[in-house]
Amino acid sequence: MKITFMGAGSTIFAxxxxxxxxxxxxxxxxxxxxxxxDAKRLEESRIILEAINKNVNRSRARIFTYLGVxxxxxxxxxxxxxxxxxxxxxxxxxxITDFEIPKKYGLRQTIAxxxxxxxxMRGLRTIPVLEGxxxxxxxxxxxxxxxxxxxxxxxxxxxxxxxxxIKTVGLCHSVQVCSEGLLKSLNMEDKLEGRRELIxxxxxxxxxxxxxxxxxxxxxxxxxxRAREKNAGEKHHDMVRFEYIERLGYYCTESSEHNAExxxxxIKPEYPELIERYNIPLDEYPRRCINQIEGxxxxxxxxxxxxxxxxxxSREYASYIMEAVTESKPYEIGGNVINHGCIENLPDDACxxxxxxxxxxxxxxxxxxxLPVQLAAMNMTNINxxxxxxxxxxxxxxxxxxxxxxxxxxxxxQLSLDDIVKMCDELIDAHGEYMKMYR
Numbered sequence: 001m002k003i004t005f006m007g008a009g010s011t012i013f014a015x016x017x018x019x020x021x022x023x024x025x026x027x028x029x030x031x032x033x034x035x036x037x038d039a040k041r042l043e044e045s046r047i048i049l050e051a052i053n054k055n056v057n058r059s060r061a062r063i064f065t066y067l068g069v070x071x072x073x074x075x076x077x078x079x080x081x082x083x084x085x086x087x088x089x090x091x092x093x094x095x096i097t098d099f100e101i102p103k104k105y106g107l108r109q110t111i112a113x114x115x116x117x118x119x120x121m122r123g124l125r126t127i128p129v130l131e132g133x134x135x136x137x138x139x140x141x142x143x144x145x146x147x148x149x150x151x152x153x154x155x156x157x158x159x160x161x162x163x164x165x166i167k168t169v170g171l172c173h174s175v176q177v178c179s180e181g182l183l184k185s186l187n188m189e190d191k192l193e194g195r196r197e198l199i200x201x202x203x204x205x206x207x208x209x210x211x212x213x214x215x216x217x218x219x220x221x222x223x224x225x226r227a228r229e230k231n232a233g234e235k236h237h238d239m240v241r242f243e244y245i246e247r248l249g250y251y252c253t254e255s256s257e258h259n260a261e262x263x264x265x266x267i268k269p270e271y272p273e274l275i276e277r278y279n280i281p282l283d284e285y286p287r288r289c290i291n292q293i294e295g296x297x298x299x300x301x302x303x304x305x306x307x308x309x310x311x312x313x314s315r316e317y318a319s320y321i322m323e324a325v326t327e328s329k330p331y332e333i334g335g336n337v338i339n340h341g342c343i344e345n346l347p348d349d350a351c352x353x354x355x356x357x358x359x360x361x362x363x364x365x366x367x368x369x370x371l372p373v374q375l376a377a378m379n380m381t382n383i384n385x386x387x388x389x390x391x392x393x394x395x396x397x398x399x400x401x402x403x404x405x406x407x408x409x410x411x412x413x414q415l416s417l418d419d420i421v422k423m424c425d426e427l428i429d430a431h432g433e434y435m436k437m438y439r
Contacts, residue, residue: 001026001027001029001030001031001080001081001322001326002030002031002032002033002078002079002080002081003018003021003027003030003031003032003033003079003080003081003082003083003322004032004033004035004075004076004079004081004082004083004141004144005017005018005032005033005034005035005082005083005085006035006075006082006083006084006085006086006133007035007036007084007085007086007087007150008034008035008036008041008042008045008046008065009036009037009038009040009041009042009044009045010041010045010085010086010087011041011044011045011048011296011300012296012299013085013149014034014045014049014085015045015048015049015052015309015311016311016314016316017083017085017149017316017318017319018032018049018052019049019052019056019311019313019314020311020313020314020316020318020319021061021318021319021322022052022053022056022057022060022061022311023056023057023311023312023313023319024313024319024322024323026322026323026326026327027319027322027323027326028057028060028061029060029061030061030062031061031062031064032049032061032062032063032064033064033065033066033075033076033079034046034049034063034064034065034066034075035065035066035067035071035072035075035076036067037067037068037069039067042065042067043065044300046063046065047303048300048303048309049063050063051303051307051308051309052309052310052311055308055309055310056310056311069132072132072133072136073136073139073140076133076136076137076140076141076144077140077141078140078141079137079140079141079144080141080143080144080145080322080326081144081145081147081318081321081322081325082133082137082141082144082145082146082147083147083149083318084130084133084146084147084148084149084150085149085150086126086129086150087150088122088125088126088129088434089122089125089431089434091286091289091293093430094121094122094125094431094434095112095118095285095286095289096286097121097427097430097431098112098117098118098121098122098427099112099118099283099285099286101423101426101427101430102117102118102423102427104423105414105415105419105422105423106269106414106415107410107411107414107415107423108267108269108282108283109261109267109282109283109285109410110257110258110260110261110267110280110281110282110283110284110285111257111258111261111284111285112261112285113151113152113285114151114152114153114154114203114204114254114258114262115152115204115261115262115382115385115386115408115410116261116262116408116410116411117405117408117411117423117424117427119151119152119155119389120152120155120385120389120392120401120404120405120408121427121431121435122151122152123152123155123156123389123390123393124389124392124393124401124435124438125431125434125435126150126152126156127155127156127159127393128393128437130156130159130160130164131164133146133166134146134160134164134165134166137166138164138165138166142165142166143167144166144167145167145168145169145321145325145362145363146160146166146167146168146169147168147169147171147317147318147321148160148168148169148170148171148336149170149171149172149318152386152389153170153172153203153204153336153351154170154202154203154336154350154351154382154383154386155351155386155389155390155393156170157169157170157203157336157337157351158338158349158350158351158386158387158390159390159393159394161337161338161351162338162349162390163390163394167362167363169321169333169335169336169337169356169363170203170335170336170337170351170353171316171317171318171321171333171335171336172203172204172253172254172334172336172353173315173316173317174204174206174253174254174255175199175206175253175333175334175353176315176317176334177315178197178199178206178208178251178252178253179195179197179199179208179211180192182208182211182223182251183195183219183223185230185236185238186223186226186227186230187226188219188222188223188226191213191219193214194213194214195211195212195213195214195219196210196211196212196213196214196216197210197211197212198210198355198368199253199334199353199355200342200343200352200353200354200355200368200371201252201253201343201352201353201371201375201379202346202350202351202352202353202379202382202383202386203253203254203336203351203353204252204253204254204258204259204262205252205253205254205259205262205378205379205382206252206253206254206334206353207250207251207252207253207371207372207375208250208251208252208253209250209371209372209375211223220250223245223251224245224246224249227242227245227246227251228242228245228246230242231243231246235279236279237255237256237257237279238255238256239256239277239278239279240256240257240259240260240266240278240280241255241256241259242256243278244259248374248375248378249372249374250372250375253334253353256278256279256280257280257281257284260278260280261410262381262382262409262410263378263381263409263410264409264410264412264413266278266280267280267282267410267414268413268414269414317333317335320333320358321333321358321363324358324359324360325358325359325360325362326360327360328359328360329359329360330357330358330359331357331358331359332355332356332357332358333355333356333358334353334354334355334356335353335354335355335356335363335365336351336352336353337351337352337354337356337363337365338350338351338352339351339352340365341367342354342365342366342367342368343368343369343370343371343376344368344369344370345370345371345373345376346371346376346379346380346383347383347387349387350379350383350386350387351386354366354368355368381409382409384407385404385407385408385409388400388403388404388407389401389404391403391404392404392438396437396438397438398424398425398428398438398439401424401428401438402420402421402424405420405423405424406420
Protein backbone atom coordinates (compact mmCIF):
# COMPACT_ATOMS: atom_id res chain seq x y z
CA MET A 1 0.00 0.00 0.00
CA LYS A 2 1.30 3.45 -0.88
CA ILE A 3 -0.18 6.68 0.45
CA THR A 4 1.03 9.97 -1.01
CA PHE A 5 0.38 13.23 0.81
CA MET A 6 0.51 16.31 -1.42
CA GLY A 7 1.21 19.41 0.65
CA ALA A 8 2.86 17.51 3.49
CA GLY A 9 4.22 20.79 4.84
CA SER A 10 0.72 21.23 6.30
CA THR A 11 2.24 19.46 9.26
CA ILE A 12 -0.65 19.39 11.71
CA PHE A 13 -3.09 18.05 9.13
CA ALA A 14 -0.56 15.57 7.75
CA UNK A 15 0.07 14.39 11.30
CA UNK A 16 -3.65 13.82 11.84
CA UNK A 17 -4.38 12.00 8.57
CA UNK A 18 -1.20 9.93 8.39
CA UNK A 19 -1.20 9.32 12.14
CA UNK A 20 -4.70 7.89 11.65
CA UNK A 21 -3.33 5.59 8.96
CA UNK A 22 -0.60 4.37 11.32
CA UNK A 23 -3.34 3.53 13.85
CA UNK A 24 -5.24 1.43 11.28
CA UNK A 25 -4.15 -2.23 11.01
CA UNK A 26 -4.65 -2.55 7.25
CA UNK A 27 -2.71 0.69 6.60
CA UNK A 28 -0.03 0.76 9.28
CA UNK A 29 2.64 -0.92 7.13
CA UNK A 30 2.14 1.40 4.17
CA UNK A 31 4.75 3.29 2.25
CA UNK A 32 4.11 6.97 2.95
CA UNK A 33 5.31 9.57 0.44
CA UNK A 34 5.48 13.14 1.72
CA UNK A 35 5.53 15.78 -1.03
CA UNK A 36 5.94 19.54 -0.70
CA UNK A 37 7.75 22.48 -2.29
CA ASP A 38 8.91 23.91 1.07
CA ALA A 39 12.02 22.07 2.28
CA LYS A 40 11.82 23.30 5.88
CA ARG A 41 8.18 22.37 6.41
CA LEU A 42 8.66 19.04 4.65
CA GLU A 43 11.53 18.11 6.96
CA GLU A 44 9.56 19.13 10.04
CA SER A 45 6.69 16.89 8.94
CA ARG A 46 9.06 14.01 8.32
CA ILE A 47 10.57 14.27 11.79
CA ILE A 48 7.18 14.39 13.50
CA LEU A 49 5.69 11.56 11.45
CA GLU A 50 8.78 9.43 12.07
CA ALA A 51 8.24 10.02 15.78
CA ILE A 52 4.61 8.90 15.53
CA ASN A 53 5.68 5.91 13.46
CA LYS A 54 8.15 4.93 16.16
CA ASN A 55 6.01 5.69 19.21
CA VAL A 56 2.64 4.44 17.95
CA ASN A 57 3.38 2.10 15.06
CA ARG A 58 6.58 0.29 16.03
CA SER A 59 8.23 1.82 12.91
CA ARG A 60 6.19 -0.36 10.56
CA ALA A 61 5.45 2.38 8.02
CA ARG A 62 8.15 3.46 5.57
CA ILE A 63 8.33 7.23 5.16
CA PHE A 64 9.98 9.03 2.24
CA THR A 65 10.13 12.71 1.32
CA TYR A 66 9.98 14.32 -2.11
CA LEU A 67 10.83 17.99 -2.57
CA GLY A 68 9.85 20.15 -5.52
CA VAL A 69 7.99 19.78 -8.79
CA UNK A 70 10.77 17.71 -10.34
CA UNK A 71 10.15 14.99 -7.70
CA UNK A 72 6.36 15.05 -7.94
CA UNK A 73 6.03 12.04 -10.23
CA UNK A 74 8.29 10.01 -7.97
CA UNK A 75 6.10 10.88 -4.99
CA UNK A 76 2.98 9.79 -6.88
CA UNK A 77 4.38 6.75 -8.64
CA UNK A 78 2.43 3.62 -7.72
CA UNK A 79 0.25 5.38 -5.14
CA UNK A 80 -3.01 3.75 -4.10
CA UNK A 81 -4.30 6.86 -2.35
CA UNK A 82 -3.35 10.51 -2.80
CA UNK A 83 -4.30 13.05 -0.13
CA UNK A 84 -4.39 16.68 -1.25
CA UNK A 85 -3.92 19.49 1.30
CA UNK A 86 -2.15 22.30 -0.53
CA UNK A 87 -2.40 26.08 -0.28
CA UNK A 88 -1.08 27.68 -3.44
CA UNK A 89 0.57 31.00 -2.61
CA UNK A 90 0.28 30.47 1.13
CA UNK A 91 -0.74 33.03 3.70
CA UNK A 92 1.86 35.52 2.53
CA UNK A 93 1.47 36.88 -0.09
CA UNK A 94 -1.70 35.38 -1.54
CA UNK A 95 -4.13 35.21 1.38
CA ILE A 96 -3.16 38.70 2.53
CA THR A 97 -3.72 39.96 -1.02
CA ASP A 98 -7.15 38.29 -1.20
CA PHE A 99 -8.22 40.33 1.84
CA GLU A 100 -6.45 43.65 1.41
CA ILE A 101 -7.33 44.47 -2.21
CA PRO A 102 -11.09 43.81 -1.83
CA LYS A 103 -11.00 45.88 1.36
CA LYS A 104 -9.87 48.88 -0.73
CA TYR A 105 -13.14 48.58 -2.64
CA GLY A 106 -15.20 48.34 0.56
CA LEU A 107 -15.63 44.56 0.35
CA ARG A 108 -15.04 42.90 3.73
CA GLN A 109 -14.59 39.15 4.22
CA THR A 110 -14.29 36.71 7.11
CA ILE A 111 -12.55 33.54 5.76
CA ALA A 112 -12.37 33.95 1.94
CA UNK A 113 -11.27 30.40 1.14
CA UNK A 114 -14.45 28.86 -0.25
CA UNK A 115 -16.66 31.47 -1.87
CA UNK A 116 -16.56 35.16 -2.69
CA UNK A 117 -13.71 36.91 -4.41
CA UNK A 118 -11.17 35.26 -2.08
CA UNK A 119 -12.52 31.80 -2.86
CA UNK A 120 -12.54 32.51 -6.59
CA MET A 121 -8.92 33.68 -6.58
CA ARG A 122 -7.80 30.75 -4.46
CA GLY A 123 -9.56 28.34 -6.81
CA LEU A 124 -8.15 29.89 -9.96
CA ARG A 125 -4.55 29.76 -8.76
CA THR A 126 -4.96 26.20 -7.41
CA ILE A 127 -6.58 24.48 -10.40
CA PRO A 128 -3.45 24.76 -12.62
CA VAL A 129 -1.50 22.96 -9.89
CA LEU A 130 -4.16 20.25 -9.61
CA GLU A 131 -4.04 19.84 -13.38
CA GLY A 132 -0.37 19.01 -13.01
CA UNK A 133 -1.17 16.50 -10.26
CA UNK A 134 -3.82 14.90 -12.48
CA UNK A 135 -1.50 14.63 -15.48
CA UNK A 136 1.19 12.96 -13.38
CA UNK A 137 -1.31 10.64 -11.70
CA UNK A 138 -2.74 9.57 -15.05
CA UNK A 139 0.78 8.49 -16.00
CA UNK A 140 2.16 6.94 -12.80
CA UNK A 141 -0.85 5.96 -10.62
CA UNK A 142 -3.98 6.04 -12.82
CA UNK A 143 -6.07 3.91 -10.45
CA UNK A 144 -5.33 5.91 -7.30
CA UNK A 145 -8.16 7.56 -5.35
CA UNK A 146 -7.62 11.30 -4.90
CA UNK A 147 -8.85 12.57 -1.52
CA UNK A 148 -9.19 16.34 -1.81
CA UNK A 149 -9.16 18.37 1.40
CA UNK A 150 -8.15 21.64 -0.27
CA UNK A 151 -10.55 24.61 -0.48
CA UNK A 152 -12.45 25.94 -2.32
CA UNK A 153 -13.90 22.43 -2.17
CA UNK A 154 -16.79 22.79 -4.62
CA UNK A 155 -14.65 24.48 -7.27
CA UNK A 156 -11.60 22.20 -7.02
CA UNK A 157 -13.40 18.89 -6.58
CA UNK A 158 -15.89 19.85 -9.28
CA UNK A 159 -13.04 20.60 -11.67
CA UNK A 160 -11.18 17.36 -10.93
CA UNK A 161 -14.27 15.23 -11.42
CA UNK A 162 -15.47 16.95 -14.59
CA UNK A 163 -12.22 17.60 -16.42
CA UNK A 164 -9.68 14.97 -15.34
CA UNK A 165 -9.75 11.16 -15.41
CA ILE A 166 -8.76 10.88 -11.75
CA LYS A 167 -11.10 9.19 -9.27
CA THR A 168 -11.77 11.97 -6.76
CA VAL A 169 -13.83 12.69 -3.68
CA GLY A 170 -13.85 15.94 -1.70
CA LEU A 171 -13.74 15.71 2.09
CA CYS A 172 -14.57 18.21 4.81
CA HIS A 173 -14.68 17.52 8.54
CA SER A 174 -17.65 19.87 9.07
CA VAL A 175 -20.09 17.07 8.18
CA GLN A 176 -19.18 14.69 10.99
CA VAL A 177 -19.16 17.39 13.69
CA CYS A 178 -22.30 19.26 12.58
CA SER A 179 -25.11 17.76 14.67
CA GLU A 180 -22.88 17.07 17.67
CA GLY A 181 -21.77 20.70 17.81
CA LEU A 182 -25.34 21.94 17.45
CA LEU A 183 -26.72 19.74 20.22
CA LYS A 184 -23.90 20.62 22.60
CA SER A 185 -24.33 24.34 21.96
CA LEU A 186 -28.03 24.05 22.88
CA ASN A 187 -27.40 21.93 26.01
CA MET A 188 -29.00 18.88 24.41
CA GLU A 189 -26.10 16.49 25.01
CA ASP A 190 -28.54 13.85 26.24
CA LYS A 191 -29.72 13.47 22.63
CA LEU A 192 -26.29 12.65 21.20
CA GLU A 193 -26.25 8.89 21.70
CA GLY A 194 -28.02 6.95 18.99
CA ARG A 195 -29.13 10.02 17.06
CA ARG A 196 -30.03 9.69 13.37
CA GLU A 197 -29.36 12.39 10.83
CA LEU A 198 -29.34 13.27 7.16
CA ILE A 199 -27.07 15.96 5.70
CA UNK A 200 -27.07 17.04 2.06
CA UNK A 201 -26.41 20.18 0.03
CA UNK A 202 -23.04 21.63 -0.97
CA UNK A 203 -19.75 21.92 0.86
CA UNK A 204 -19.92 24.34 3.80
CA UNK A 205 -23.66 24.69 3.12
CA UNK A 206 -24.80 21.12 3.60
CA UNK A 207 -28.16 21.13 5.32
CA UNK A 208 -29.00 19.13 8.43
CA UNK A 209 -32.24 17.93 6.89
CA UNK A 210 -33.17 15.45 9.59
CA UNK A 211 -32.11 14.97 13.19
CA UNK A 212 -33.87 12.42 15.37
CA UNK A 213 -33.12 10.92 18.75
CA UNK A 214 -32.56 7.20 19.18
CA UNK A 215 -36.31 6.63 19.48
CA UNK A 216 -37.08 8.35 16.17
CA UNK A 217 -38.40 11.60 17.67
CA UNK A 218 -37.83 14.75 15.60
CA UNK A 219 -35.42 17.06 17.48
CA UNK A 220 -35.95 20.11 15.29
CA UNK A 221 -38.93 21.64 17.15
CA UNK A 222 -36.87 21.86 20.35
CA UNK A 223 -33.75 22.94 18.43
CA UNK A 224 -35.67 25.79 16.81
CA UNK A 225 -37.05 26.96 20.15
CA ARG A 226 -33.68 26.90 21.91
CA ALA A 227 -31.81 28.48 19.00
CA ARG A 228 -34.30 31.36 18.87
CA GLU A 229 -33.94 31.95 22.61
CA LYS A 230 -30.14 31.79 22.51
CA ASN A 231 -29.85 34.27 19.63
CA ALA A 232 -32.22 36.65 21.44
CA GLY A 233 -30.47 36.35 24.77
CA GLU A 234 -26.70 36.42 24.31
CA LYS A 235 -23.82 36.96 21.93
CA HIS A 236 -22.24 33.70 20.80
CA HIS A 237 -20.09 32.39 17.96
CA ASP A 238 -22.87 30.72 15.93
CA MET A 239 -25.47 33.44 15.49
CA VAL A 240 -25.56 33.35 11.68
CA ARG A 241 -26.37 29.65 11.51
CA PHE A 242 -28.97 30.02 14.25
CA GLU A 243 -30.54 32.77 12.13
CA TYR A 244 -30.60 30.24 9.28
CA ILE A 245 -32.67 27.98 11.53
CA GLU A 246 -35.08 30.84 12.22
CA ARG A 247 -35.40 32.08 8.63
CA LEU A 248 -34.85 28.94 6.55
CA GLY A 249 -35.87 26.25 9.01
CA TYR A 250 -32.60 24.27 9.00
CA TYR A 251 -29.03 24.30 10.30
CA CYS A 252 -26.01 23.89 8.01
CA THR A 253 -22.63 22.25 8.26
CA GLU A 254 -19.97 24.96 8.29
CA SER A 255 -19.39 27.70 10.84
CA SER A 256 -21.12 31.06 11.13
CA GLU A 257 -17.94 32.95 10.27
CA HIS A 258 -17.90 31.09 6.95
CA ASN A 259 -21.60 31.43 6.21
CA ALA A 260 -21.66 35.14 7.02
CA GLU A 261 -19.95 35.78 3.66
CA UNK A 262 -21.84 33.21 1.55
CA UNK A 263 -24.87 35.45 1.05
CA UNK A 264 -26.02 39.07 0.91
CA UNK A 265 -27.66 39.21 4.34
CA UNK A 266 -25.12 39.95 7.06
CA ILE A 267 -22.09 42.01 5.92
CA LYS A 268 -23.51 45.30 4.69
CA PRO A 269 -21.64 48.64 4.92
CA GLU A 270 -24.95 50.49 5.06
CA TYR A 271 -25.97 48.41 8.10
CA PRO A 272 -22.79 48.21 10.22
CA GLU A 273 -24.83 47.27 13.27
CA LEU A 274 -25.36 43.80 11.74
CA ILE A 275 -21.69 42.95 12.34
CA GLU A 276 -22.18 43.50 16.07
CA ARG A 277 -25.65 41.98 16.16
CA TYR A 278 -24.53 38.70 14.61
CA ASN A 279 -21.05 38.73 16.16
CA ILE A 280 -19.33 38.46 12.75
CA PRO A 281 -15.49 38.29 12.90
CA LEU A 282 -14.32 40.28 9.87
CA ASP A 283 -10.77 39.44 8.72
CA GLU A 284 -10.92 36.26 10.79
CA TYR A 285 -8.79 34.07 8.52
CA PRO A 286 -5.67 36.30 8.56
CA ARG A 287 -5.86 36.42 12.37
CA ARG A 288 -6.30 32.67 12.47
CA CYS A 289 -3.30 32.15 10.19
CA ILE A 290 -1.07 34.30 12.39
CA ASN A 291 -2.18 32.44 15.52
CA GLN A 292 -1.73 29.05 13.85
CA ILE A 293 1.77 29.93 12.67
CA GLU A 294 2.77 31.09 16.15
CA GLY A 295 1.10 28.10 17.81
CA UNK A 296 2.70 25.66 15.40
CA UNK A 297 6.20 27.03 15.99
CA UNK A 298 5.79 26.52 19.74
CA UNK A 299 4.35 23.03 19.30
CA UNK A 300 7.06 22.11 16.79
CA UNK A 301 9.82 23.17 19.17
CA UNK A 302 8.33 21.09 21.98
CA UNK A 303 7.95 18.03 19.75
CA UNK A 304 11.42 18.31 18.28
CA UNK A 305 12.90 18.77 21.73
CA UNK A 306 11.48 15.66 23.38
CA UNK A 307 10.31 13.49 20.46
CA UNK A 308 7.41 12.18 22.55
CA UNK A 309 4.67 12.91 20.04
CA UNK A 310 1.87 10.34 19.98
CA UNK A 311 -1.46 9.97 18.21
CA UNK A 312 -4.95 8.50 18.52
CA UNK A 313 -7.15 7.90 15.50
CA SER A 314 -9.32 10.93 14.76
CA ARG A 315 -12.66 11.28 13.00
CA GLU A 316 -11.14 12.52 9.74
CA TYR A 317 -12.56 10.48 6.89
CA ALA A 318 -9.34 9.69 5.03
CA SER A 319 -8.11 6.63 6.92
CA TYR A 320 -11.63 5.16 7.11
CA ILE A 321 -12.03 5.53 3.35
CA MET A 322 -8.70 3.85 2.72
CA GLU A 323 -9.63 1.08 5.14
CA ALA A 324 -13.04 0.59 3.50
CA VAL A 325 -11.53 0.35 0.01
CA THR A 326 -8.62 -1.85 1.09
CA GLU A 327 -10.67 -4.28 3.19
CA SER A 328 -13.99 -4.05 1.28
CA LYS A 329 -15.40 -2.87 4.58
CA PRO A 330 -18.50 -0.66 4.05
CA TYR A 331 -18.34 2.82 5.53
CA GLU A 332 -20.55 5.88 5.14
CA ILE A 333 -19.19 9.38 4.63
CA GLY A 334 -20.43 12.79 3.62
CA GLY A 335 -18.55 13.27 0.35
CA ASN A 336 -18.26 15.93 -2.33
CA VAL A 337 -19.12 14.48 -5.72
CA ILE A 338 -20.71 15.52 -9.02
CA ASN A 339 -24.48 15.62 -8.52
CA HIS A 340 -25.73 13.41 -11.38
CA GLY A 341 -29.23 13.48 -9.91
CA CYS A 342 -28.40 12.83 -6.26
CA ILE A 343 -30.16 16.09 -5.35
CA GLU A 344 -32.94 16.47 -7.88
CA ASN A 345 -33.42 20.23 -7.68
CA LEU A 346 -29.74 21.14 -8.08
CA PRO A 347 -27.83 21.07 -11.42
CA ASP A 348 -26.42 17.74 -12.55
CA ASP A 349 -22.93 19.21 -13.05
CA ALA A 350 -22.79 20.88 -9.61
CA CYS A 351 -20.46 19.54 -6.94
CA UNK A 352 -22.71 18.45 -4.08
CA UNK A 353 -22.08 17.08 -0.60
CA UNK A 354 -24.19 13.98 0.00
CA UNK A 355 -24.05 10.68 1.91
CA UNK A 356 -21.76 8.22 0.12
CA UNK A 357 -21.13 4.54 0.67
CA UNK A 358 -17.48 3.51 0.49
CA UNK A 359 -16.45 -0.11 -0.12
CA UNK A 360 -13.96 -2.13 -2.14
CA UNK A 361 -15.35 -0.67 -5.36
CA UNK A 362 -14.79 2.93 -4.29
CA UNK A 363 -17.15 5.84 -3.63
CA UNK A 364 -20.89 5.45 -4.24
CA UNK A 365 -22.99 8.65 -3.88
CA UNK A 366 -26.52 8.17 -2.53
CA UNK A 367 -29.74 9.56 -3.95
CA UNK A 368 -31.24 12.21 -1.66
CA UNK A 369 -34.20 13.55 -3.64
CA UNK A 370 -35.34 17.16 -3.53
CA LEU A 371 -34.17 19.69 -0.99
CA PRO A 372 -36.71 22.08 0.51
CA VAL A 373 -37.04 24.83 -2.09
CA GLN A 374 -35.51 27.58 0.06
CA LEU A 375 -32.44 25.44 0.78
CA ALA A 376 -31.91 24.57 -2.87
CA ALA A 377 -32.22 28.28 -3.68
CA MET A 378 -29.54 29.16 -1.11
CA ASN A 379 -27.26 26.46 -2.53
CA MET A 380 -27.84 27.76 -6.06
CA THR A 381 -26.52 31.22 -5.21
CA ASN A 382 -23.23 29.50 -4.36
CA ILE A 383 -23.31 26.90 -7.14
CA ASN A 384 -23.71 29.59 -9.81
CA UNK A 385 -20.43 31.14 -8.72
CA UNK A 386 -18.67 27.78 -8.44
CA UNK A 387 -19.68 26.72 -11.96
CA UNK A 388 -18.54 30.05 -13.37
CA UNK A 389 -15.19 29.83 -11.56
CA UNK A 390 -14.71 26.34 -13.01
CA UNK A 391 -15.55 27.75 -16.45
CA UNK A 392 -12.97 30.51 -15.93
CA UNK A 393 -10.32 27.94 -15.00
CA UNK A 394 -11.25 25.83 -17.99
CA UNK A 395 -11.37 28.66 -20.56
CA UNK A 396 -8.62 30.85 -19.06
CA UNK A 397 -10.79 33.82 -20.08
CA UNK A 398 -10.64 36.87 -17.84
CA UNK A 399 -14.25 37.66 -18.74
CA UNK A 400 -15.27 34.42 -17.04
CA UNK A 401 -13.41 35.51 -13.89
CA UNK A 402 -15.43 38.73 -13.91
CA UNK A 403 -18.65 36.75 -14.35
CA UNK A 404 -17.86 34.47 -11.41
CA UNK A 405 -17.29 37.52 -9.19
CA UNK A 406 -20.45 39.22 -10.53
CA UNK A 407 -22.54 36.21 -9.50
CA UNK A 408 -21.12 36.03 -5.97
CA UNK A 409 -24.02 37.15 -3.75
CA UNK A 410 -21.87 39.06 -1.25
CA UNK A 411 -19.72 40.82 -3.86
CA UNK A 412 -22.70 41.70 -6.05
CA UNK A 413 -24.52 43.23 -3.09
CA GLN A 414 -21.58 45.50 -2.28
CA LEU A 415 -19.91 46.60 -5.52
CA SER A 416 -20.82 48.00 -8.92
CA LEU A 417 -20.03 46.02 -12.05
CA ASP A 418 -17.22 48.46 -12.90
CA ASP A 419 -15.64 48.04 -9.47
CA ILE A 420 -15.95 44.26 -9.65
CA VAL A 421 -13.99 44.27 -12.92
CA LYS A 422 -11.37 46.67 -11.54
CA MET A 423 -10.97 44.60 -8.38
CA CYS A 424 -10.55 41.35 -10.35
CA ASP A 425 -7.95 42.99 -12.59
CA GLU A 426 -6.03 44.29 -9.60
CA LEU A 427 -6.11 40.90 -7.86
CA ILE A 428 -4.98 39.03 -10.98
CA ASP A 429 -2.11 41.47 -11.47
CA ALA A 430 -1.12 41.30 -7.78
CA HIS A 431 -1.01 37.48 -7.82
CA GLY A 432 1.52 37.60 -10.66
CA GLU A 433 2.86 34.21 -11.68
CA TYR A 434 0.07 32.40 -9.84
CA MET A 435 -2.50 33.92 -12.18
CA LYS A 436 -0.49 34.53 -15.34
CA MET A 437 -2.70 32.19 -17.38
CA TYR A 438 -5.66 34.56 -16.93
CA ARG A 439 -3.88 37.61 -18.37
